[in-house]
Amino acid sequence: MYSTDLRTEKEKKSADQQALPTSNLDDANLWDAFQKRIDNGDIIEAKDAMPEKYRATLLRQISQHAHSEIIGQLPEGNWVTRAPTLKRKLILLAKIQDEAGHGLYLYSAAETLGRSRDDMVADLLSGKAKYSTIFNYPAPSWADIGTIGWLVDGAAITNQIPLCRCSYGPYARAMVRVCKEESFHQRQGYEIVTVLAQGTPEQKQLAQDSINRYWWPSLMMFGPSDSASTHSSQNMKWKIKRHSNDVLRQRFIDATVPQAEFLGLTIPDPDLKWNEERGSYDHGDIDWGEFWAVIKDGGACGKDRIRARRAAAKDGIWVRAAAEAYAKKQAAKKQAA
């Protein structure tokens, strides 16, 4: 997911060592008092005292979530000039503008934890910061724009709805806005896929090919099974996270499979079958080797994505310089008057 912990075990360990509370009494008291607030259902606000590790975890998660929204514009931006109709083009532009907005809400939420947006963006451009692996998959057909809305944004909604009740107020409030807008994204995506699935055999095949490519990467968005992870349980204790990755993934599968069946499309998992006893679908094994490989080497599109962001940052320098010059001139005029 956009907010899944994408660090390797080694990176997690080294971050833990840096963020360990010092052994003085204040910190121990702070941790206890803080946990008590969380247990009471208190929402933590920007200037409240908080353990360094809580702050660092949220800062990493929210900034990575913001980067994912920004990078998420790129596969879609590629289709603006080739959208099949004016209506689809307008919808796609509106969706991409929403993604930019989501990135900005989230950068603002992250800034309340004491790091500037420019610093976070610098980490994205240098390749230091991570973002969701899903955006490193190519979108070579129009059907992918439908699938991205339906499956990728559908997975995002499944993950983000519980984040609306996250213990950190600024993040939770940003998520409320994001979720409202995301449901338009998911619906327009499913509508694109519906039109294709009910079109010519070639159009239906386009939709099927796209699901074949995006199904497994969408399931990977929820992150590895986290029942055994100590990080995950700490995040649950702090109510940064409300459900395990597996619970959310199951919720997504159970909601999505009937939608595919309705369209006569096949989920590319031979082991997928309804489990009467659990009232849920059983699914096949996920290839986590692929997930970690995409994180490590950027997959098919990682280099392109960063190159595109760097070019945008560079091409926008004159705009920002002009805005600064204009603001200075207006301020000087005002002073002279």
Add this chain to the structure above:
Amino acid sequence: MTDNWHLFEVFIRSKNGLAHKHAGSVHAQDAQTAILSARDLYTRRGEASSLWIIKSADIIASDPAQDGELFDPADDKIYRHPTFYTVPDGVKNM
């Protein structure tokens, strides 16, 4: 060029008759572009009939560490609430 443009807080009145409510923040160089950016960022679906923008640095906030001293004095004055008083049976409320 400078880093980290000024941070502004954005308040939205969703319709006349209601108070402005905090919506989020924007970065901008000046007040005019802050208003335009806030419009693009927070009112893409008809959420506003009015916007207030203020530089974040100009907001004077109470200190959460001092919450106790600041707000406790209200806690022991229950006689400020109407429920403190009993009304005899048969007497109608205002």
